[in-house]
Amino acid sequence: MNQAVQTSEAIEYDQSVRYLNRDLSLLDFHLRVLEQAVDPLHPVIERLVFLLIFSRNMDEFFEVRVAGLMQQLSYSDDTTTPDGMHPSEILAKISETAHAAIDRQYRILNEEVLPALAEENIRFLRREELTNDQATWVHQYFREQVLPVLTPISLDPAHPFPRLVNKSLNFIVTLDGKDAFGRDIKFAIVPAPRSLPRVVRLPDHLTGGFEHHVMLSAIIHEHVSELFPGMSATGCHQFRVTRNADLEFDEEAEDVAKALKGGLSSRRFGRAVRLEVTSHCPENIVEYLLRRFGLNQTQLYKVNGPVNLARLLSNFNRPKMRYKSFTPAMPAALKSSEDIFAAIKKQDILIHHPFESFAPVINFLREAARDPQVLAIKQTLYRSGADSEIVQILADAARQGKEVTAIIELRARFDEESNMEVANILQEAGAVVVYGIVGYKTHAKMILVVRREGDKLTRYVHLGTGNYHAGNARMYTDYGLLSANPQLSEDVHKIFQELTGMGKAAKLQKLLHAPFTLHPQLLAYIDEEIGFAKSGKGGHIIVKVNALTERQLIDALYKASQAGVKVELIIRSTCCLRPGVPGLSDNINVRSIVGRFLEHTRVYYFGSGGEPKVYCASADWMDRNLFSRVEVCFPIDNGHLRRRIIQQGLQNYLEDNQQAWNLTKEGIWERVVPKEGEPLHMAQSILLEKLAR
Structure with a gap:
């Protein structure tokens, strides 16, 4: 990487240039996870796992981040984020990006991952693909294992639309005919019990010994009429609602545990923030569900496959189609x-x-x-x-x-x-x-x-x-x-x-401690590197954290860049700093590593004029970690251990050209491509080879 040089003239930029939006940056991380599902570096079952991780990530993103933005709007809060965006702008951009990403997720599933699994005789069979013997077995499974725990709920004046649990799989069934009491029921809701597996493996004797599976949703769909004797089910459609899952409770209550327990029960039924339906669900049913949940078309996600994709994974016993196992080494x-x-x-x-x-x-x-x-x-x-x-x-x-x-x-x-x-x-x-x-x-x-x-x-x-x-x-x-x-x-x-x-607050000798000394000391160390750069000793900062959002630290890093400090940031997910902007962040590079293991180390390196300081910490560089949490940051004083962290935990990741992404000044993450003739370098694999067995 090029030697940092002092910017000749610092330029003042407005908020929209100085800071990237936190929520959109987090969404970008989820997109980088999604891209792992098409990466040939990963075995095919692991690519499926990344699809499911993406689903879980998006669930939490809607439950917390989107829900928070919607809540701001409901309060008529005109406050803009540090990058100058209004919550309505952010939600519109999220909707556009998330719809495209989820469409891509299901295309990857249907066009790449499932066909690749099928080539290895791992198949997820549709109802129409079952042989007569398989269909008979599935019917028996339904009668013995599924039917006894199903609770169909008719929709009529005595049975209003039920309160459905956050992220639960449900079916809306359209009916024809009269029930046992002579009522003309048109709709019913059938919740899928969470106690049942979402993927059911067919017996080997019915599949020639191959791994063939049927989705629980397909089993219920095929036999749903049996829940309504004397009536006909004319339609059965999966849906799933995501709700606000952020807890609200009195933190100053006399009994915090008791107050929290009360908040947990309400989380399951928070305000709806997203509706997922299958792509073939009729428009009149979609509109009915949207009205029931108080949502609009931008909050609707039509998917070409199971709506509860996060629970798709089965226990595939195929070592060759998974990562090579390893035994962690003993220090x-x-x-x-x-x-x-x-x-x-x-x-x-x-x-x-x-x-x-x-x-x-x-x-x-x-x-x-x-x-x-x-x-x-x-x-x-x-x-x-x-x-x-x-x-x-x-x-x-x-x-x-x-x-x-x-x-x-x-x-x-x-x-x-x-x-x-x-x-x-x-x-x-x-x-x-x-x-x-x-x-x-x-x-x-x-x-x-x-x-x-x-x-x-x-x-x-x-x-x-x-x-x-x-x-x-x-x-x-x-x-x-x-x-x-x-x-x-x-x-x-x-x-x-x-x-x-x-x-x-305790007076400490070695540790840095949030919410007290950690933030001011980080600012002091950055300022110290500025002094080294100005005196010709070549200031150098390397930070490896999960997220960087705190503005004072971002501004301090901008100031360091302008003074000629070389700043290298390895940020797993959210980064609100914009690198490479002339006169602002010329000397700052930002990269993200996404691979087999979730990058979670927090390491801070300060060159200190040739006598480096290295700290490990529980804290990311976020407002919540630095001001609203008790965090500990500990120095690595042993020279051998310090050199080991610098080489293995920092430099190793800065050299990765296989699973690294660089952030551009436009705020776009670009996959690193090895230069012609450049040796391939995958940081996590190198550590596996060096440390594990």
Whole structure:
């Protein structure tokens, strides 16, 4: 990459140039995920998985981002976003882009992915494709497994249109004839039970041993008349409504858990924001549903396939059609040591997930729970799951009489119910459970173990960029640090005291801490790089985060670019900074990596005149992380570990020419294409080869 040069003349640009729209930038990320479904670098079943991930991403995008914009309009809020756009403009652009993207998603499914699966004898059969024997088996399956749990709801004055759960699969059925009570019923709603699998595999003896499947929607459609004896079903049409799923509850309530529980029940029936129907659904039915949900044509999505595509995936047992399996490596510092505390005390240990195992984190906790010398364990839990081994270890430690404290963030979006269950498990085991700070989500990833060694107490810590979730550790890239550094562990101890008690913000020695010191210190480090650039020492900043939206930091990076600082940003999803604008951001490059693993590491690099500073953090560069959350940013002081992060976690990604996208000054993401003769470089694959087995 070219050496940064000082801009001769800084140019002032208005908001529409300085900032990209947050919601449209996030939507662009979802489009990059969709493009993975046509990428030959991925095996065909993994391409199907990317289609389903895109569906889930879009569900959440409508539930949260679109719903929020619609709510602004309902309040007659004329506030514009930092880029100068009005909510109505953003919604119009979202509608245009999302309709085109979802049309493309189903074309990819029908024209590329399903035919490729069929070539390998994995087929999703339509009703008309079933043989007589297969149709007989499906009918029996319907009678025995489906019919007993279906609840048809006729629509008449005694049965008004039902409240349908967010994202549930439903059928609207048109009827002819009279029911048992002589009523002339024209419409009925049939909700598909969520307890039933959406994909049903036919027995091997009916398929010649091949993997042939039938959709639950097709099974219900074929036999729906059996729900209405004496009447004829003249039509049966799938539909699905997406609702506002953002929680509203009193955060200052006396019992936060109780208030949150009340909010969860209302989430399932929030305001409708999107209606999905199949492409062959008659217009009169479409109009009827739109009226019922208070939506218009721009909020209607007609799809050529199942409306609940996110649940299409089955357990395909085809290793050759999936990613090659791997075994995460054990960090070298732990391979030869049976005593994890001795290993940590000897040196800081860096773990790079998923290439290196999550097992050391679990082992660290397990040994702490078993060790009679361990007196206390404290941990933050943001997303873990009630069935998590970590939760069970903490509960066991509490039952054994150790002082166990868990800071559980009940408001982790879409994990609220699971986190309440975790809180109940730990409370019943005797642990101290705290829900954090009113008005601030606890997003920091920390474990503190206090151990008696001789006549002294020694503290051991784990700090991470990702959640304490073993499943995510196999799919997300994250860093974790095990350390017995006295200053670092003292800082962690102070933050736990801050979270469980009351008082002034803790004064820390090593850690940067949101919402207190992190944001001002980042600005100070950027300003420091400006000073190095102006003095001829070549300022350099590299930031790898999930999202960049905070305007003060964006403006500081613009100022750095104008001073000649080389700024390289690796942003997974949302980026509101516009790179490459003459006189504003000439020296800023922005790229995004989308591949097999979800990029989740947060790493900040400052050149510091040749003596680099490297931090890992739980925080993205967003307003919510820096001002409304409790976050921790920890330095990598060990020279070997620092060089490793720079090479493997930053430079490696800057050199990727296989799964990288660059952001242009026009705000368009362009796929990186290797130059002629240039060696192919795929960052995630290189880390798999280097670290895993």
